Amino acid sequence: MIDLSVQIGKSRFKNPVFTASGTFGYGLEFSVFYDISQLGAVTVKGLSLEPVPGNPGPRIFETPSGMLNAIGLQNVGVREFVRSYLPRLRELGATVIANVYGKTEEEYASVAAILDEAEGVEAVELNISCPNVKEGGIAFGANPLLAHNVVSAVRKATEKTLIVKLSPNVTDITEIAVAVEEAGADSVSLINTLLGMVIDVERKRAVLGSTTGGLSGPAIKPVALRMVYQVSKKVKIPVIGIGGIMTYRDALEFFLAGATAIQVGTANFVNPLSALNILKDLEKYFEDEGIESLSQYVGSLAEVES
Amino acid sequence: MIDLSVQIGKSRFKNPVFTASGTFGYGLEFSVFYDISQLGAVTVKGLSLEPVPGNPGPRIFETPSGMLNAIGLQNVGVREFVRSYLPRLRELGATVIANVYGKTEEEYASVAAILDEAEGVEAVELNISCPNVKEGGIAFGANPLLAHNVVSAVRKATEKTLIVKLSPNVTDITEIAVAVEEAGADSVSLINTLLGMVIDVERKRAVLGSTTGGLSGPAIKPVALRMVYQVSKKVKIPVIGIGGIMTYRDALEFFLAGATAIQVGTANFVNPLSALNILKDLEKYFEDEGIESLSQYVGSLAEVES
Amino acid sequence: MDFFTGTVVSNRVISEKCHLMKVETEKVLDYKPGQFIMVRGWKGFDPLLPRPFAIYNWREEEGRPILSFVFKVVGRGTSILSGLREGDRVQVNGPLGNGFSPPEGKERFILAGGGIGFSAVLPVARSLVDSGKDVRVLLGARTAGEIPRIGYVEEADRDHLLITTDDGSFGEKGIVTDFLERELEEVGEKERTLLFACGPPRMLKKVQELAERFGIETYLSLENYMACGFGVCLGCVVDRRTEEGIIRVRVCREGPIFRSSEVEIYD
Amino acid sequence: MDFFTGTVVSNRVISEKCHLMKVETEKVLDYKPGQFIMVRGWKGFDPLLPRPFAIYNWREEEGRPILSFVFKVVGRGTSILSGLREGDRVQVNGPLGNGFSPPEGKERFILAGGGIGFSAVLPVARSLVDSGKDVRVLLGARTAGEIPRIGYVEEADRDHLLITTDDGSFGEKGIVTDFLERELEEVGEKERTLLFACGPPRMLKKVQELAERFGIETYLSLENYMACGFGVCLGCVVDRRTEEGIIRVRVCREGPIFRSSEVEIYD
Ligand SMILES: Cc1cc2nc3c(=O)[nH]c(=O)nc-3n(C[C@H](O)[C@H](O)[C@H](O)COP(=O)(O)OP(=O)(O)OC[C@H]3O[C@@H](n4cnc5c(N)ncnc54)[C@H](O)[C@@H]3O)c2cc1C
Ligand SMILES: Cc1cc2nc3c(=O)[nH]c(=O)nc-3n(C[C@H](O)[C@H](O)[C@H](O)COP(=O)(O)OP(=O)(O)OC[C@H]3O[C@@H](n4cnc5c(N)ncnc54)[C@H](O)[C@@H]3O)c2cc1C
Ligand SMILES: Cc1cc2nc3c(=O)[nH]c(=O)nc-3n(C[C@H](O)[C@H](O)[C@H](O)COP(=O)(O)O)c2cc1C
Ligand SMILES: Cc1cc2nc3c(=O)[nH]c(=O)nc-3n(C[C@H](O)[C@H](O)[C@H](O)COP(=O)(O)O)c2cc1C
Ligand code: FES
């Protein structure tokens, strides 16, 4: 069988099928459905320095082939995660990517520092789509300089494989990708959700408690794929593709566009077995097609002559 | 019955339901299905100074709840439009918005100048999502300064109502909206398509002849609505909402978010009667709900206390 | 909890807008009354998410493991479900949620359902009756056409079941919570009595008020918009009052059944 | 050209992957053979766009106006269509496209269909036969299971119709274009003969070559990905050679039937 393992930073993942942060809880709920140690990695819900209650409801709403969420990054806090959840994930044999966010550079660095010492955390993924409170709320991921600085700060705080998760709500995502690569990121993952909104016509108000929210699911796949394609051409570090991946065919598109690994998000809600099915179907596809090396397949898109 | 007419720049449109450029041909094909003079306006396919053959195929592809297109702005050229198509549109009694694009500021201005003299063109809509060949291909609509300059140039070339159509592929669309408002636009319309991509796994190549294309349809509605909401709060000129409007409920969401009028695009392909149905359903809704003034309804979204 | 594909056996109209769908499953899974399932029965990604429905029943019927649930046609997903026919396939995830376990020491149970709320109330009622409890069920509907033509309702004796309609076109005329109020006024042993309700937010708010006024231990089955249904998206949270202050809990996991005194109902 | 909703009357399996769907319409609309319709038969926006299918027939059947078309299940839209049953509703736009009008002076018609291409070939054949022309039809399939069990094919006499399968499991063994080649070799009066073909791109490329080699006027029915089907999106264009050079024309409007010598077929 084809060796599907992939190298990202210091980490060797057994295969390129990961789950996306915020769509897999702390991983535990899924172990009822299947053995989550089979996945390349599970990315847990975004962790902050202190516990966060998140936004008031409504927090989610379905849209055509997608959904909006405004969870508000509710989480138990990094310390509680390390204390109560990580041991159980380790027992389950899961390869863990800890997703991290903060309101300031320092906060990001502090969370990363705590995780740096935690056994069983394979990699740290920085969610830089969050507003920088010191810079008037502009998102870290919306500005190359802010992005560069937060990644530099975190880079100093952790030896672990550092993945930086990019926001798609920008004019030129490759510019941000290059900035975080220069700041020492081992990998970029993209895309986070597109900023969207839905209105309740009856009540004449935004459906979501926080007015706007993040759009995910199959609806955004074409945008995600385009960005992965663009970024893969600009950076040398491995790219992790995210956005509307529902089937192994979607995953193949991302590999062809240049992604070394992929993350399955919203699909987990539609079918809890999605990530596992994608992995199995990929294995079968590569075998049937006689593809012997994932790394040769990655980025093997034929360029259109023009 | 409620007076649905809306004022945009110098123009009074009989109602706020327009069609979107590129999805209504030159309007003639639709007259088989219904009397297009009933619509607030029909926006014709983007016009350039010279005829353009457009991209090689494949030019379109369906995506979940959306579609990608890479027509490449094929059009008969502004002169042929004025000569052959405009008279027929006038015979049909249609209120015409001429969508315009160019590769340079001068080209935009020249097209607008020709249209300025054309009888039967109610308004000019500038598509600024196109690359500026003099500025290394960066889209006019991706940079406030480029956007400002092209609008200023066109403003000098035409007395007609000037609508500027914004690209959503930017970090902060309100910044562009403000820039074009300052440059003399009478109105902004948004959104144009999101840049996306789809890959043919069998052939290992991009499906579209031009690799990437524009995503439209219900999939993008949440993003469009969010942008209309944001822009409406920032500019004083009327905003025209576009993006995934399939039903009158969708239109209502855009009105609540602050749109003075809306454009129906991809829906025309799904059901050729869409624009007319939306208009009729709106009329009925406003009547049933006893809403007496569209302008009071526009932007009447309750703000969430937070 | 299991995720599987089942085959529609029947999809019967049981009231103006409600259907009872029976799905053949591989086996009968243990469930508690008040637990629910997430159901998806269409191709394509629009609608995208599965929809939550209370488990009405899950048992052997004529030698086949049959899962049944009741749904009201309110939107896109339920409208598609209403068109499914024998042989069509549906994806199911469940049983989900905490379900209802009668606390110790309760002998008398008053259950109130408003509108489609009967779908959670009846399974609870049935299990209590089966375990020999004293049960009283009040079901409210707007009008006669909304009364479900479904086994439990058609067979129950009138002492046990009270049906109300707002317009009096069937059963007693009036709002179900008004009848509930009268019922509560007559309750003798409050400590041994338990109130359980499911229905629209406005009804639940009223039930909360009655519960407090009469000092009767009360449980509510809540609904909330759900993406996953099994606790991973954090989309369905409600505020719960605890000793450590207010915490956000998941309706799909810590609920859908909560002590009335602990939760805030939003209209 | 009209846009309307029709009711499925039947949806019969006519070969391994093909269905013949009959839809009751309000009235019979005039159409030319080779014209097509855009069909949408599902709720929600995924799939989004209607799908193009050749009109197989549109006539009174037992006093009802019945539109029929043949489709092969290849993807998401056709898979949903395959599940539709009597009473389901479908949206139809049509007739669309130029359709086929035999040019003056032609008496002998050779029609070749590959795979699902028979869906455009048979209506053309039928109308030519009806107007008393000399018609020869060649239909190619990969294997016996792909041969449509459909009126025209089952009733036609063997002189008139030749069926080929790649594996020889039905009719003549071989590729349909090889038989076409032999047929063309025997054509006496080339000026009075016309060749019409519909099928996969590779077949059409071969037909183009034969047409040129034998100097026989040939028309091809093309397919292309379509969004609107009635000329407004400019999505379906192909390059057409004209006296003024190459121009981009719409398959849905200027086509789907083109002179073989004018168009470029892409694989
Ligand atoms: C735990 C639980 C158990 C339920 N049990 C039943 C049951 O047994 N029978 C039954 O008919 N219904 C039940 N519901 C409600 C049911 O899930 C919704 O009516 C259904 O999801 C609507 O789907 P739709 O696609 O038809 O509506 P949509 O088109 O998605 O929406 C139509 C309307 O319904 C609202 N809505 C949509 N989803 C939900 C939701 N999950 N919860 C509340 N409101 C929603 C929307 O805001 C909108 O106003 C239950 C809900 C929950 C959370
Ligand atoms: C004028 C015209 C007439 C046609 N007549 C018939 C007919 O009579 N019977 C019949 O079975 N088919 C016919 N087709 C082809 C038919 O439209 C497609 O097979 C169908 O749209 C596929 O839909 P789907 O959702 O099942 O496939 P999808 O899931 O959308 O795609 C499956 C595969 O089919 C290809 N495809 C999708 N749409 C088209 C299209 N419009 N044209 C070509 N390839 C496509 C895709 O690239 C993909 O590889 C015709 C096409 C045209 C343009
Ligand atoms: C309910 C929900 C919660 C999410 N929470 C987080 C989060 O905490 N941190 C993060 O980086 N991304 C978060 N995301 C974004 C996803 O990880 C992913 O980037 C996005 O959903 C696009 O992928 P998808 O289309 O496969 O879902 C969340 C997404 C959803 C739907
Ligand atoms: C096939 C196609 C062609 C288009 N051509 C143009 C164009 O020429 N000029 C322009 O400004 N916008 C063009 N657009 C964008 C639409 O006018 C509209 O902004 C976009 O599709 C979003 O709206 P919708 O989701 O309702 O389609 C085109 C869109 C489509 C789908
Ligand atoms: S619905 Fe996802 S956590 Fe409850």
Ligand code: FES
């Ligand atoms: S399909 Fe739209 S122009 Fe042909």
